Amino acid sequence: xxxxxxxxxxxxxxxxxxxxxxxxxxxxxxxxxxxxxxxxxxxxxxxxxxxxxxxxxxxxxxxxxxxxxxxxxxxxxxxxxxxxxxxxxxxxxxxxxxxxxxxxxxxxxxxxxxxxxxxxxxxxxxxxxxxxxxxxxxxxxxxxxxxxxxxxxxxxxxxxxxxxxxxxxxxxxxxxxxxxxxxxxxxxxxxxxxxxxxxxxxxxxxxxxxxxxxxxxxxxxxxxxxxxxxxxxxxxxxxxxxxxxxxxxxxxxxxxxx
Ligand SMILES: [Zn+2]
Numbered sequence: 001x002x003x004x005x006x007x008x009x010x011x012x013x014x015x016x017x018x019x020x021x022x023x024x025x026x027x028x029x030x031x032x033x034x035x036x037x038x039x040x041x042x043x044x045x046x047x048x049x050x051x052x053x054x055x056x057x058x059x060x061x062x063x064x065x066x067x068x069x070x071x072x073x074x075x076x077x078x079x080x081x082x083x084x085x086x087x088x089x090x091x092x093x094x095x096x097x098x099x100x101x102x103x104x105x106x107x108x109x110x111x112x113x114x115x116x117x118x119x120x121x122x123x124x125x126x127x128x129x130x131x132x133x134x135x136x137x138x139x140x141x142x143x144x145x146x147x148x149x150x151x152x153x154x155x156x157x158x159x160x161x162x163x164x165x166x167x168x169x170x171x172x173x174x175x176x177x178x179x180x181x182x183x184x185x186x187x188x189x190x191x192x193x194x195x196x197x198x199x200x201x202x203x204x205x206x207x208x209x210x211x212x213x214x215x216x217x218x219x220x221x222x223x224x225x226x227x228x229x230x231x232x233x234x235x236x237x238x239x240x241x242x243x244x245x246x247x248x249x250x251x252x253x254x255x256x257x258x
């Protein structure tokens with residue numbers, strides 16, 4: 001019984017090999033006749049598709065997910081921690097931007113606190129390290145993502161902050177807030193954030209988005225939902241797109257013009 005099976009198996013293996021060999025030959029001869037290259041190069045987001053560049057091609061964007069590591073940021077309903085939600089929204093925003101051809105630099109991609117190795121408090125070292133990443137040469141635009149929390153559960157809605165001395169940042173904030181209104185139904189207006197360290201220190205055009213209030217029970221529940229996080233990220237992405245399409249002439253470096 002065993003011996004017969006082995007003979008069958010050897011015959012099966014042999015005919016299988018002959019079959020695969022002739023199949024390979026058939027494919028090879030068809031390929032030779034077709035004259036096609038063996039490997040077709042996959043198109044990258046930075047190459048023109050049908051002669052057109054992706055909408056954010058040439059733009060370098062820094063995304064800063066607020067807090068991280070031992071700095072959790074605000075704590076909201078149901079024990080939600082700001083640092084986790086800022087990172088989730090930031091990673092979704094990164095994906096939208098990269099798909100549109102932008103080069104994205106993240107201040108953090110993990111649950112980490114940063115440090116520039118200098119003096120001061122842990123928070124100061126973290127903030128300086130973030131500014132170093134955001135202010136490095138070549139970065140055109142920056143988005144810092146946070147979530148709000150106040151003692152009262154009444155307030156809700158996403159809002160975008162800009163530095164009052166930066167007209168370019170104000171325009172970016174307006175575009176983002178308009179899209180946030182459309183996608184996540186906030187009734188809030190843009191806000192001037194003179195005292196926010198990150199906006200004061202930011203060299204590229206940039207804003208800080210407070211994506212909602214963790215102190216509002218209903219909004220906190222929504223902010224924890226990945227679909228809602230995608231909507232927030234998409235709104236920010238569209239705001240950047242609107243801004244870039246209306247302001248790209250003054251921002252685009254000469255060597256980037258296709
Ligand atoms: Zn924060």
